[in-house]
Amino acid sequence: MNNPFLSIRDLKVHFSTEDGVVKAVDGLSFDLAKGRTLGIVGESGSGKSVTNLAVLGLHDREHTALDGEILLDGKELLTATERELERLRGNKMSMIFQDALASLSPYHTIGAQIGETYRKHTGASRREARARAVDMLRRVGIPMPDVRVDDYPHQFSGGMRQRAMIAMALVCDPELLIADEPTTALDVTVQAQIMDLLKELQQEFGTAIVFITHDLGVIADIADDVLVMYGGRCVEQGSKKEVLRDPQHPYTLGLLGSMPSLHGPVDVPLSPIPGSPPSLLNPPSGCRFHPRCAFMEKVDGGRCTSLQPVLEVVDGRGTACHLAPGQRRELFADFATARAL
Template identity: 70%
Template sequence: MTEDVPRTTGSDAFLSVRDLRVRFSTEDGIVKAVDGLSFDVERGKTLGIVGESGSGKSVTNLTVLGLHNPDTSTIEGSINLDGQELLTASERELQKLRGNKMAMIFQDPLTAMSPYYTVGRQLSEPYMKHRGASKKEAKDRAVQMLEKVGIPQPKLRFDDYPHQFSGGMRQRAMIAMALMCDPELLIADEPTTALDVTVQAQILDLLKDLQQEFGSAIIFITHDLGVIANMADDIMVMYGGRAMERGTVREVLHTPRHPYTWGLLSSMPRLDSDVDIALEPIPGTPPSLLNPPTGCRFSPRCVFKDQVAGDLCTTVTPELGEGRDTACHLTSAQKQSIFIDKIQPRLR
C-alpha cells in the first residue's frame, strides 16, 4: 500500500468547521453528541459523511444550520461559512442564511413539509422572503424548479399537497425547495434512504447534475458506502461523535486505514463477490454518548487493539490531523500490514 499525498485544507474551504463540540442536557445526563470535530468543504465539491446511526452525522449538520434548541444544547468551537462565523451569529442573521445561502434536504420530506400548505406555497414563500420577489415571480420560479427536478406537469402539481405526491416526487420537491434560492451550501441528510433503488439512482444523478449547474458545495450524509462512492469527492468517517478517518473517496474506499472503516467495508455486501463468502459484522454495539469510552471511542469493539503497546487505546484519545489521516494508535506499518494481509482480500 503506497502512502497517499495529503490534500490541502482550509485555504479553499467554503465551510470550515473547527473543534466542534455539541452537548445536550437530558434527564439522564449530558449527551456528548459531537466531540472535537473538524472538517472543510470546498466550493463545488461534495463531502460524504458516513457512519452508523448515532455517530453524530445529523447533529453536526443541524448545528451548521443553527437548528438546535439553545436551552438544551451547549455548542463550542467554530463554524465559518464563507468568512462568517455562524456560532456567534444572531438568530436573525441565521434566518437570512437558511434557505438562501445554505439549505438542507431532509431525510423524510413527508414530515419535513407541512401537510397544511400546498407544495407550491412551501416553495414560493422562502423565495419571496429572501429575494423580495412578487407572488407571481415566486410561482414562476417554483414551477421552473419543479420542472428542473423532474416533476411532470409542474404547473398543475404546484397546487397539490405533499400527500398527493409519491415518495420519490416528494423527495424531488424537497430538493427543489432547497435549491429555490441557489444556495452555495447544500446539506443532504440521507435523502434516498426510503426510496427504491431506481428512484434512488435518479435522485443521486439529479443532485450531481444540479451541483454542476449551480456550483454548490454539498455535505452528503449517509450510512451507505455504495452511495457515497458515486457522490462524494471526499469522505469523513464518523463514530461516537468523532471523526475516525478522512480522505478522498479513492483513498478511503480503496486504501482504508482505520479499523472502523475496515469493519464498515467488510460488512458491506458486494455484487461481484463470491456468494459463499460470509460478511463480517463489527462486534459489539455503538457507545453510549452519555458515558463514552475513554481513549479511542472505537476501542471496545476494535479487534486490533491488542497490537497497540500498553493501554493507549483505552486511555489516550487519538487525534485526527489535517488532510488524509486517521485517528488510530496503530502505527503506519501495522495499518499497512493488517490491510494487505486481512482487509484487502475481502475488498477485491
C-alpha cells in the same frame, strides 16, 4: 485546502439531560470547498446529523452547549444571531431532510411551500414565486410542473416528494446544501435518480454539498471526499478513493466488511462489526471504538483504553488510531481492495 467555503474547527455539541451531558459531537474539524461533495458516514448516533444542525443553527441553545468555530464563507455561525441565521437559511445554505412527508406541510400545496421560501428571501410577488416554483419543479424532473405545483404532498409519490424537497432547498440557489440521508426511504432505482439529479444540479449551481448517510454505496456514488464519524468524533478522512480502497481505521474497515461486494464471489460472508455504538452520555475512555476493535491487543501499553488517539491529517488524509502505519498495512492486508466498490 485554499479558501474553503465551509470550515469547521474543533466543534463540540453537548446536550444537557436529566442523566448528564451527552457529548454528541466532541471535537470535529473539516473543510469543504465550493463545487465539492463531502460524504459524512457512520452508524446512527455517531453525530452526523447533530453536526449539520449546528451549521444551520437549529439546536435549542437553552439546552445545548456549542463550542468551536463554524465559518461559512468567512462568517462565524456559532455567534450569529437568530435573525442573521434566518437570512442565511434557505438562501446561502439549505438542507434536504430524510423524511420529505414529515418535512412538508400537509395543509399547503407544494408550489406554495416552495414559493414561500423564494418570496421570503427575494421579496418576489406571489405570481413570480409561483413561476419560480414551476421552474424548479421542472428542473428537478417532475412532469407537468405547471399542474403539479398546485398538488399537496400526499398526492406525490415518495420519490416525487423528495424531488420537491430538493426544489425547495435549491429555489434560492444556495451555495451550501446539506442532504441528511435523503434517499434512505426510497427504492434503489429512485435513489439512483436522486443521486444523478444532485450531481447535475451541483454542476449547474457549483454548490458545496454535505451528504450524510450510513450507506457506503451511496458515498461511493456521490462523494468527492469522505469523513467517517464514530462516537461524535472523526476517525478517518480523505478522498473517496483513498478511504474506500485503502481504509486506515479499523472502524472504516469494519464498515466496508459489513457491506456486500459488487465484485468477486457472491457467497462471500459479510463481517458485521460486533457490539453496539457507544453511549455518548458515558463514552468509553481512550479510543471510543476500542470495545469493538479487533486489533486493540496489537497496540502496546494499553493506549487504546486510556489515551484518546489524535486525528493526524497530512495532505487531507487523516486517521485517529494508535496502530502505526506499518501495523495497519500488515493487519489490513487481507482486505481485498477490489471489493471497495
